[in-house]
Amino acid sequence: MTWVTPETGLILGAVTVPLLLLLYFLRLRRQPLRISSTMLWVGAVEDLHANAPFQRLRPSLLLLLQLIALCLIVLSLMRPLVEGGAIKEGKHVILIDRSASMYADVHDGETRFDKAKLEAKELITQIHGGGLFSASGGETMVIAFSESAEIVIPFSNSEQQLNSAIDAIDPSHGKSNIEDALKLARAYTTNVDPEQNGMSMGNSAQLELFSDGNISDLNLQALQRGETIRYHQIGDVNDYNVGITMISAKRLSEASDEVQIFLSLVNSGTKTVTTDVEVSFNGIPVGIQQVQIPQRDGDMLGSKSVVFAPFEIPTGGVVHAAISAKDLLEIDNIASLIIAPPKELKVLLCENGEQLIRTVLEGMPLEKLHVVSPQTLVSMIETGETSQFDVVVVRDVQLNSLPQGRYLLFGPPPKLNVFSTFVEGEAQVMLVARERHPVMRFVRFEDIVVSKGYEIVTDTNVEILLEGSGWPAVMGARENGIQIIYVAFDPLESNWPYLRSFPFFIYNAVQYLGRGGDAISNAHRNVGQTMAFDIPSGVDVVTIEESNGDQHAVQVDVNGTITWGPVRLSGLHKISWDGKVQRRVAVNVPTEELDISSNASISIGATKVTSSGTSESSFVQLWPWALGSVLVVLLAEWWVYQRKTGGVSRFHKSRSTQSWT
Amino acid sequence: MSEFGKTVHSRPDKVDALLGSTLMASLDKLDIVARKIFSGKTQGERRSRRRGMSVEFADYRQYTSGDDLRFIDWNVYARLDKLFMKIFLEEEELTLGIAIDASASMEFGNPNKFDFARRLAMALGYIALSSHNKVSLFSFNDQGVKRLSALRGRKRTRDVGQWLLDLIPQGGTAFVDACKTISTARQGRGVLVVVSDCFDIEGTKQGLSYLVGGGWDVFVMQVLSPEEINPLRSGLEGDLRLEDAETADTCEITVTAPLVDKYMQRLQSYCEQIRDQCKRVGAGNVKVSTDIDMEQLLVEYLRSRGLLR
Known part of the structure; x- marks a missing residue:
């Protein structure tokens, strides 16, 4: 227990308690009464030792009650505080996780997200509620976060506004990243002291995190100096989930009307789960399988890949995959995929010299492959004839202008703003590729060696698909209605034409560009x-x-x-x-959110925070309760006094008077 | 609280108020009993242990010359041929003394102790006068002893009443001095009934010795009011400064159950001391509450205690 103003109480107690005792020593203003003889009364009083000063303080319930009341008043003036509850002063930032895992059921349809909002509102009541007894002098801000963070309500001391804002938080099925939320919180709370190398002035806000602890970037964060966080765990450690992590489809090259569906399933529980997986196309079931998903092994979730036999989809539509297993998180039990209608492309090819790419394209199921010389291509560009083709493939031809369209270019960079700055690139090997991009699917890049090329100075408008040891090798860009996949070297200046990955790349790029940027196997997105x-x-x-x-x-x-x-x-x-x-x-739903077991503690950098743990104490004011107790004690004192003076005589009236004649 | 112990009933202002006709009728058959043998100056109605001339036979003795021939039992002479004298119990005059405490402490209670004492004295006096006994009345306080002596005959009943009505309770008790005066001024042997609250234990001890030593058959009637017997029952409460009616001493109290318990224990103990003292000197003792019915007191209690028959 802590005392805010102990001196005041001590001084008051030192004055009033002796005063009360003195009043008991002092003679009362007594009512005179003439009686026949005081002889017996004197003796009776002597028997009770009433005349001895210190013995006059014999056990007296009235005195005891008055002393208790006085002590309670003194205690209340000393403003006692006990640890517990929320800190009422200062700034609080409530961080509410609204990622996909927060939509797991907690109880009877109530989700973790619902519970997090409820607990956040209870915290707000603790901080800003309390009516007359409230000592709230602080402000609270609410931030909701998943993939990104948003301020639900800036700092406010209105309990009603804060609760309304929390009620209005929109759901999100994304993965949980706390970095943006911390940045926002710090932006609103940190006062930088310029005289201390930009260090924070004074205390930062108290962070109140309502989450299940499944935050993907938590280990990458660190608490700043003076920053404190309290973790309110939502959900249970033993919660489990079965979900679909990936769905993809592929039209068979030999029969373009047929599509094959691929699924990946995971199980975050500790028991093997048997479930039915059903695939439907435009709402009509087209396949069902019963699969067993193994239990998790430590941190590794149990997983199972499912491949459905090809079925005929002659047109475009929506493929749904659903699992029947009952678990706590339902939103990942269904996955969807858009199937584009089969389309045979018209491709215009222009190569300078060796017909390297032609060989590949001729192996593809195209509606039309038109091969032209560089001069013809230039004239077709000028006349706009290239617009008749779905994709234009150009190798080692310098193009000064490009009309709207989709291009796969090798060699010299085109005259576009995004490729305007370049130098000659030296020999290099390939290091990193965006393997999940449809163009780079099944492209093994590790063996590619380039002797020379064009080192493009890229900006944010360029998407690098393959990064070499010295310069970007493959890029994607859009500009003024032009979509382009650009390879910054001539394949003849590399060993790529001799590698199996080269035809895969050509195939992927032509299909990707020809379908307007949507590959059939990647026609879905994650939250x-x-x-x-x-x-x-x-x-x-x-x-x-x-x-x-x-x-x-x-x-x-x-x-x-x-x-x-x-x-x-x-x-x-x-x-x-x-x-x-x-x-x-x-x-x-993103894969990261499928493991829904709640964490009892989280680690932010080197700081480990247990559930509801906090690095800073909070206090509850006790003086209102002390004052309330005073009233009760005074009531009891009044009752005792009444019994002692009036009521007691009635009590004794029933007593017999012995044997008087 | 100032009403505590204050007399609220009407005070007796006439002789009839002291002794009503109903009570008077029930007292006619009563007589005073003395536990000692007394010799009065005139022949009375009291049986004495001295053989005398009453109609009540006591014994025989042989005739000697000069005896009154009227008392020879001729039937015995006829059977035994010897003269025997019939001896009768002598009926002797008895003096009933009634000593009333007229100190200020008696002016208390509801019913009032002094009024009660006067009514009791009136009743006893009437009984004695009706039985042809001599009645002497005494009242005492620290201002001395007043007396009304040697009353005989029922016709003096009104004198007794008027004398009692004229008494005013005031001052201290001075019981010892009063007893000295009463014992030395005694004109005949008899029964002395002391009516007092006896709030002077030392004075009571000494005074009783004087009275008994003076030949009185003493009977102490300790009169207390209900307020003195059970203060709580009579409404005593609050923070009080008690003032002694005789000595003006004060005592400050806060009425609580423990204090009243102590007081009642003290009162009980004090009454036992009075009783023991009376026993020690051979005096009778009765403690009386003023709210008792007078007829019940006289007809039942005092008869059972041997003061009346």
Whole structure:
């Protein structure tokens, strides 16, 4: 227990307690009464030792009650505090995790997210509630985070506003990243002292984290000096989940009407789970399998890959995969995929010298392959004839202008702003590739050696797909209606044509570009990613409808594309213009969120925080209770006094008077 | 609280108020009993242990010359041929002394102790006068002893009443001095009934010795009011400064159950001391509460205690 103003209470106690005792010593203003003889009364009083000063303080319930009341008043003036509850002063930042794992059931349909909001509101009540007894002098800010973070309400001391803001937090099915949330919190709370090398002035805000502890970037963070965090664990350590981590599809090259579906399933529980997996196309079941998913092994989740026999999908549509196992997290029990209709491409090819790529393209199921010389290509560009082709493939030809279209270019960089700055690149080997990109799928890059090429100075508009030891080797870019996959060297200046990965790359790139940037096997996205599409000219605004029915109007930019995101929810998203649903996008739950076992403690950098643990004490004011007790004691004192003076005589009236005649 | 112990009933202002006709009728058959042999100056109605001339036979003795021939039992002479004299119990005059405590302490209680004492004295006096006994009345306080002596005959009943009505309780008790005066001024042997609250234990001890030594058959009636017997029952409460009616001494108390318990223990103990002292000197003792019915007191209690028959 701590005392805020002990001196005040001690002084008051030193004055009033002796005063009360003195009042008991002092004679009362007594009522005179004439009686026949005081002889017996004197003796009776002597018997009770009433005349001895110190014996006059014989056990007296009245005195005891008055002393208790006085001591309680003194204690209340000393303002006792006990540890516990929330700190009421200072600034608090409530961080609410709204990632996918927070949608696991806790009890009877209540999710972790619901519980987190409830507990956050209880904390707000502790901080800002309490009516007359409240000593709240602080402010609270609420931040919700998943893939990204947003301030739900800036610092406020209004309990009502804070609760309303928490109620209004939108759900999200993304993965949990706390970095943005911490940045936001620090931006609003840290006062930098310029005289101390930018160190913080005074105490930072108290961070209150409501989460299940499944935060992907937690180990990458660290608490700053003076920063404290309290972790409110939501969920149970033993919670388990079975979900679909990946869904993909591939049209068979030999029979383009047939599609094969691939699934990956995980089990975060400690027991093997047997479940049915059903695949449907446009709502019609097309396949079902019973699979066993092994239990987790330590930190490794149990996983199972499922391949369905090819089935015929002659048109485009939506593939749904669903598992029947009952678990706590339902949103990952369904995964979706958009299947584009089969399309045979028209490709224009122009090579300078050796017909290296032609050999590959001729092996592909194309509707048309038109091979032209560099001079013909230039004239076709000038006349706009290239627009008749789905993809234009050019090797070792310097193009000064490019009309709108989709291009696969090798060698000299085209005259586009994004590739305007370059130098000659030296020999290099390949180091890193974006293997999940549709263009780089099944492309083994480790053996590629390039003798020379073009070292492009890239900016953020360029997506590097393959990074060499000296310069980027393969890039993707969009500019003014042009979509381009650019290889910054001539394959003849490398060993790539001799490698198996070369035809895979050509195939992937032509298919990717020919389908408007959507590969059939990657026609879905995860929550948290951004959608970007080319929209036909003449459309200014498109409507994106989320899986929960929320609609958003998105403006088409000057390049004829829309960009929207990050995507918040899993499920099917519809993109409409001209009053019709023109495209659909399947969004699935990120893999990181499938392990839903709640963590009893979290580690932020080197700091380990246990559930509801805090590095700073909080206190509860006790003086209101002391004052309330005073009232009770005074009531008891009044009752005792009444009994002693009036009531007691009635009590004794019933006593017999012995044998008087 | 100032009403505690204050007399609220009507005070007797006439002789009839002291002794009502109903009570008077029930007292006619009563007589005073003396536990000692007394010799009065005039022949009375009291049986004496001295053989005398009453109608009540006591014994025989042989005739001697000069005896009154009227008392020879001729039937015995006829059977035994000897003269025997019939001896009768002599009926002797008895003096009833009634000593009333007229100190200020008696002016207390409800019913009032002094009023009670006067009514008791009136009743005893009436009994004695009705039985042809001599009645002497005494009242005592620290201002001395007042007396009304040698009353005989029922016609003096009103004198007794008037004398009692004229008494005013005041001052201290001075019981020892009063006893000295009463014992030395005695004009005949008899029964002395002392009516007092006896709030002077030392004085009571000495005074009783004087009285008994003076030949009185003493009977002490300790009169206390209900307020003195059970203060709580009579409404005593609060923080009080008690003032002694005789000595003006004060005592400050806060009425609590333990204190009243102590007081009642003290009172009980004090009454036992009075009783023991009376026993020691051969005096009778009765403690009386003033709320008792007078007829019940006289007809039942005092008869059972041997003061009346």
